[in-house]
Amino acid sequence: MERIVFDAAATIALVFAALMVLSRNPVKSVLALVVSFFFLAVIYVLLFAPFIAAIQVIVYAGAILVLFLFVLMLLNIRHEGSGKDPRPIQRIVGGGAILVFTIVLVALLSKHGTPPGLPPASEAAAPHIGDVARAVYSDFLLPFEALSVLLLAALVGAFVLVSKEHRP
Amino acid sequence: MIGKIPLADVLVVSAALFAIGLAGALLRRTAIVIFLSIELMMNAANLALLGYGAALGTVDGQIAVFFVIAIAAAEASVGLAIFVALFRHTETIDVNKINLLKW
Amino acid sequence: MNLIDWVILVARVALPAMILPAIVIPLVWYERRVAAFIQDRPGPNRVGPFGLLQSPADILKLFMKEEVIPSQSDRFLFYLAPGLAVFSALATFAVIPYGGTLTIAGKDVPLLGADISIGVLYVFAMTSLSVYALVLAGWSSNNKFSLMGGIRSSAQLISYELAMTTAAGGVILSAGSFKLADIIAAQQGTWLGFIPRWNVFPQILGFLIFFIATFAETNRLPFDLPEAEAELVAGYHTEYSAMHFGSFFLAEYVNVIVSSALTATLYLGGWSLPGFHPHGVLGVLLSLLVFAAKTGFLVSVFVWVRWTLPRFRYDQLMALGWKVFLPLALVNLFWAAALEMWKAAR
C-alpha cells in the first residue's frame, strides 16, 4: 500500500515538475508546481513527517506559490516570448552539463547514498511533532529566533522594494 | 528502508526533481519560472533531508526542512518584490533582456 | 478490515460529503428569508410552504441553463476552478468531529471523517488550497474583472490566513494537540461550576479574530472583495454560468458551514456540553444536535453580518488584516501561553 502510494505520488510529482519546466505559460507552471508540491507532501507523510507535509501545503502551496501567482497576475505575464533563444550555446552547454550532473548525481546517490547497515525505520520510532517542537525551542532556538528576524527583514525589504512612495 | 520504501528510491526521486529544477533554472528565460525551478530544487533537497531524517530516525531532517521552508518564504517575498520593481522599470522579466549589470 | 469496517469508513467519509451540500439548499432559503426580515420585506414565499421549495427550483434552473464559455479562456483551468472550490470546501470538513463516539457492532466509531494527528494543520492546508479555485477562475476567464477578483482573493486569503492561523495557535496551545478531538476533549467541564471550559471565554480575542478571519476566508461580506458586484461585476465568477456558477455558489455556502463548524469546534466545545456524556445512539444523536445548534448559531451570525455591514475598501481590508488582526493574534497567542504557564505553575 505505502509502496504504491509512494510510487504514484513520486510519479505525479515528477511529471508535474517536468510540466512546470516545459509549460510555456508561467501561470500553468505555477499550477503544475502546486500539484507537484502537493504530492511531495504526500511523500512527506510517508516519510513520517506529517507536520512538514502540512507546512509544505500551507506555506509552499498555500502561500508562496499563491504569491507567485499574485505577482504573475499583477504583472499580467502570459507567455514566454516565442522568439528563438538568443543564446544557443548556453542552451547546448547547459543541457549537456545538466545531463552529466543528473547521471552523476543519480549514480552517486543510488550507489553510495544509503549508509550501509541502517536498521529499517518504523513510524513508531520516528520523531513526533512534539519532538520537532522541542528541538526547535531548545537545540535550535537561536537559529529559530534568527529566522524570525530574517522573516521580518524580508517583510520590510519586500515592502521597501515595491512601495512607490519614498523612492530615493 | 523507511517503512516499506527504500531510502535509495527517495533519493533518486529527489535527484530527479533536482535535475528537473536545474533544467528549468538554466534553460527557461522567464525570471519567475527560473525562481519556481529554484523552489523545486529546494524541495528536492527537502525530500532528501526528510528521507535521511526518517531513515536515521532523528528529528534533524524535519528541523532542517522547517528552516528551509521558512527561508524559502522570505526568499520568495523578497525575490518577487524585486521582480515587481524590475518589471516596473524594464517592462519585462526575461532574464536575457535584463543585463544592465555587465562590465 | 472486514466488510463492516469498510462500510463504516465509507460512511464516515461519504456521509458528510453528501449531507453538507444537501444542507446548503435550506440554508440559501434561510439566508434569503433572514435578509428579507432584516430589510423588512417578505422574501421568497411563493414556491412551496414558506417558499421552502424556492432553492430546489433555483438549482433546477441552474442545471438547465445554457453554459457560456469565453472564447479566449483557458478551457481546462476554467472547468477545474469550480470543482476545486467544492473539493477544498468539502475536504476541510473531513477532520471535524461532528458527534460523540458511536458503538456499532462492538466497534467504537468516532463521528468524524479522519482522526489524523495534524487535524488543525490539515484544515489550514485545505483552506489555503481553496484560494486556487478563485485565482484560477479569475485568471482563466480572461476577463479583467475576473482577474482583479483573482488577484484580490489571493492577497486577501494569504493575509487573513496568517491572522487566523495565529489565533488558532492559542487553541492548539491550550489543548496541547493538533487533533480536533483532543481540542474538544480539552474543553470539557466547567469553571466555577457554571462557566463551560470553552476556549471562547479565556481567548475571546482569539475567537473574534478567528471568526472574523473566516469571513475573509469565505469571501463573505464585509470581506467579499473578490466578487464585489459594485466594482467588479461579479469578480472571479463573472464569466461563469449555469452549474459551474452553481458550484461556486455551493462552495461558498459549504465554506460558511465548515467555517462555523470549525469555529464551534475550536472555541465553543464542538459537540460537547458541560456535564453531557453521550451514551448509546440517543446520546450520539443528541451530540449531533448540540453540534448542529452551535454551528447553526454561527451560520446565523454569518447571515446577520452579511446583511448588516457594508463592504470594506481593499486597502482597509489589508490594513485591518496586517496591522490589527495579526498583532492582536500575536497578543492572544502570548496570552494563551501565559495562561498555560500559569496553569502549569499551579
Next chain:
Amino acid sequence: MSVLPLWLIPALPLAGFLACGLFGTRLGKRFVSVVGVGSVGLATVAAFSRLVPYLGGDHAPVVERVSSWITAGDFRAEIAFRLDPLSALMLSFVTFVGFLIHVYSTGYMHHDETDAGYARFFSYLNLFMFSMLTLVLAQNFLLMFVGWEGVGLCSYLLIGYYYEQPFAPAAGKKAFVVNRIGDWGFLLGMFGLATQFGTLDYDGVFQAAAKDPARFAPALTLIALCLFLGAVGKSAQVPLYVWLPDAMAGPTPVSALIHAATMVTAGVYMVARCNVLFRLSPDAMLVVAIIGTITAVLAALIALAQNDIKKVLAYSTVSQLGYMFLACGVGAFVAGMFHVMTHAFFKACLFLGAGSVMHAMSGELDMRRMGGLKGKLPTTYRTFLVAALAICGIPPLAGFFSKDAILAGAFEAGQPVLWAVGLFTAGLTAFYMFRMVARVFAGSFRGTPEQEHHVHESPPSMTVPLVVLAALSAVGGFVGLPAVVGEHGNRIEAFLSPIFLPLAAHEPAGHALPHATEWLLLAASVAVAAGGIGLAWKWYAKEDGRVPDRIAAAFPALYALVADKFRVDELYGALVVKPFAWIARICWKVIDVLVIDGVLNAGAFLVELAGDLLRFLQTGNVRNYALTFLLGVVALMLIVMGGF
C-alpha cells in the same frame, strides 16, 4: 602600632597629579597651590612618620606588598615597596627637598603663568614626585623601572614646559632621546638579571649573587655595565651628559628638583642599590670610577667658561655627579650616597638662589649683566654664599665632609690618580663657584637701568626654602664626620652599612688610613678649595675679570673650545645624528617611497589590470552565471566521483 602604609607616600602625589591635571585649570591657582603643595606635604609627613620610628629601630628592611603585578610562568613581579636604610635616606631628602621646592614654586611661578600653565606645572611636578618615590621605594627592578621611566617622562615634560619657545621642546626631546640610550641599557641589564636570577626582586637577586658569586660571575660584568649605562644616561655622565645642560631650559625649580637634587641622583642610587653586583665585578667598578672622574673634571672645566648662571650650575651638577660615581667606583658607596644627600641640599639651594636672582632680574641669565646684587638681595646672597662654600668643601659645611669622604675613599682604594684628579676638580669647583658668586653678587651692577630699577628680594615663599636649604647645607655634613674627628661620628656609615652585604668571596678589607694621612688629605682638599676661592675672588671680585680675559685672549682657540663645551654636541651631531638622519632619509626616500610604495602601487596596478580583463566575465546575464556555477559543481562532483 599601626603605621601609614608605604604605598601611601607615592600615592599622595599621584592623587595630587590627578586632581591638578584634571581639574586644576578650572579651579584656579589657589586650588592648585593647595593641592599640589599639600599632597607633597602630606607625603612628606607620611614619609617622616615612617622614617622617624625607623631611624630609632633596628634598621631591618621593611617590605610591604601591595598586590601581584605580573605572573608569567615562573617569573613574577609584585607591586611592593621597601624601606631600608638606603631608600630611607633617599626618601627623607626627596620628600623634604621636594616639598621645599614645591613651596618655592608657588612663589616662583605665580606671576608668570596662566591658570592652565600653573596647573600643568604642578600636575607634572606631582607626577614627578610620584615617580621618584616609586623609584626610591620599589622592591624590585621592574617597579623601579616604572619610576625610572616616570621621572624621565616628567623631566621631558618639564624641560619642554615653555613650549612656546623653540629651544625648550628641543631640549626636552634631547633629554628624552639621550635618556632612551641609558634606559635601553637598564632594560638590557634587567633582562640579564631576569635570565640569570629568574627574578627581579632585590632580595632575590642580591642574596643569590652574594651567596654564590662564582655561578653568576661570567654575566655579572656585562649586567653591571648595562645597568651602569642606565645610570650614565639618567645621571648625565660622560658620554651621555649632554642633555643636562640643555635641560636648564625648564623652569628653575624644576632644574633644582629634578636636574640637581633628585632625579639625576637616581643613577647613583641605582648603582648603590646594586652594589653587590658591582662589587663582584672589579672591572665594572673601575669603569664606574673612571667615567665618574672624567665627568667630574670635564664638566668642571666647561663650567669655568660659562656665563649663563644656570649653565654653570648644570655643569657643576654634572661634575658633582661624577664625584658620586667616583665614590661608587672606588667602593665608597656610603660616601657616594652621603654626597648625594649633601649635594641635594646645597645644589637645590644654589639653583633656587639662582632662580631668585633670575626672578629679581626679570629672567636675566647672563652673569656678565649682573653684579653687585649683594645688597639688593641679602637673603639670597647669604644663602647662596653658604651653599657655594658648602659645595667648595669649606669646613664645617656639608660639602666638606662628603667630598672629603669621597677623596679619602679614592685614596684608600689605592687610586692616587683618581684622587689627584678629584682634588684638582675640587679646586676647579671652588674657582668656578666663586667666579659666579663674584660675578653675580660682588662688584657693580652691569645690567640695564630697567633691570636695576626692578631688582627686588623674592617673597617669603621663595626665601624660606632658601634659608632652610642653606641651613641644611651648613649642618648636613655632621651626620658623616670622618673617623679622625670622632670614632663614632660617622653615623651615616653605620646607618647604611646593612645595605652593603658581606660577600662570600674574599674582598681585600679596606685598610683604614693612618690618622696622619687622613689629616693630610683633609688639609690638602681644604687648601685646594681655599686656593680656588681666593683666586676666583681676587680675579673677579677685586680685578673685575681682567686676568681671565687676558688668558682667554692669549689662548683664543683653547678658550673657544672650553666655552663651546668642548664641542661635544657638535661631535655627537656629526657622529650620531647626521648618520641617523642620513639613514632615515634613505629609509624614507628609497625604502618607503620607492620600494614599499612601489610594491603597493604595482600591486594595485596589477589588480586593476586583472580587473580590467576579468570584468568581461561579467556578462550581466544571470543564466551565464548559473551555467558557470553548474559547470563548477559538475567538476567538483566528478572529482568526488573519482574518490569513490
